[in-house]
Every structure is written in structure tokens, then in C-alpha cells.
Amino acid sequence: EAGVAQSPRYKIIEKRQSVAFWCNPISGHATLYWYQQILGQGPKLLIQFQNNGVVDDSQLPKDRFSAERLKGVDSTLKIQPAKLEDSAVYLCASSLEPGSGEQYFGPGTRLTVT
């Protein structure tokens, strides 16, 4: 079974530029999550999708971050414009259903904002 795929693995941009991350969840998984992990901290949930609808985006900085999952499969997370404090690893995860015990994480995208 293929795992959660993310690209790119690494990205370096200057502040005020824009960037996009892509995630392909495990086939058949209805729920998709985006997390932000700052160095030395645990992951923090940014947004949760159930199929193509948003379930929870309470911690997403909506003035600069946006995410979509148009066909209920792949998802993109965008930052525009980026700030220095956005430097982090962005993790995508998926699960069969929102209440299922196990979330499967991708390898993450390491973003450096200079």
C-alpha cells in the first residue's frame, strides 16, 4: 500500500514570496490533515478536510494560508505572502474516517523562509 505522498520535500523562498505544497493521501482515505511543525515542537493542526469539505480550520492563519481539496483526493496548501516565522515542516496526513484511531503521515515539506 502506497503511503502519503508530499512534494516538494524541500523549499527555500524569500519572505513575501508565495509557495505551494502538494499532498496525495492514501487511496480511499476520506480525511486529510495539514500540520505545521516548527523546529523543536510537536506538529500543530492547520486544517482538516472530510472529502472535499473543511471540517476544522480554526488554527489556519487565513490572511496568508489557504488550502483546497477540490476533488476530495489531492490537496494543496498555499502560503502568500510568506513570513520568516513560516519556516517549518509542513506535514500532510490522512485517515479512513475522522474518528479512526490511526492517522498516516507523509514525509513532510521543509520550508525555509529567508
Added chain:
Amino acid sequence: DAKTTQPNSMESNEEEPVHLPCNHSTISGTDYIHWYRQLPSQGPEYVIHGLTSNVNNRMASLAIAEDRKSSTLILHRATLRDAAVYYCILKRTGAGSYQLTFGKGTKLSVIP
């Protein structure tokens, strides 16, 4: 949300058992106890979860105190590959969010 308390770091010798503690004194009756681990430069990986009874799987065992205010993740025989950050997380089921709220976890070092 109920919070968990874990030691910042622990060390273990290779091939010896490891007991990773977690305190969750404000746990509610609908909170499941989940453990994830994160190897260096990888995303978190599910380890085990339970509600009241002790649980075993191929990776580890989870021992839950009778009052559920604490739990212990047991790795029966540590290997170098088990060196990771281990997160103890309470996940509420039923109405409400199903999100995982990660703390800083316990960094486990395995000594050859």
C-alpha cells in the same frame, strides 16, 4: 482539551526494555490514549492506542493505570531504530473535533 505530561528525554540501552511514562490527570471518560513516534526527518508514525484495558501490538504495549490518569508505553526490546520522539496524545471521540494535539513528546535515545 485534556493535556499530557511527558519527560523531555530518556535513554535506553539497546536490547533492553523501555518504559515511557505519560501523565494525563484531567483525562475524561471519552478520551482515547494514543501514542505516535517521529523518527528523525520523518513524519509521525502511529504506535498504539487504548481506552481502558492494556493493549499489545507488534510494535509495543500500552499499560493504562486503573484510574486512567497515567499510562506507559512499553518497548520490549529497544533497537537503534526506536530512537525517536514519542508523543502521548489524548483523542476525544464522539461529538467534536477528532484532531490530534501534539505536545513536545519524549526524545528517546538508544545506546548501542
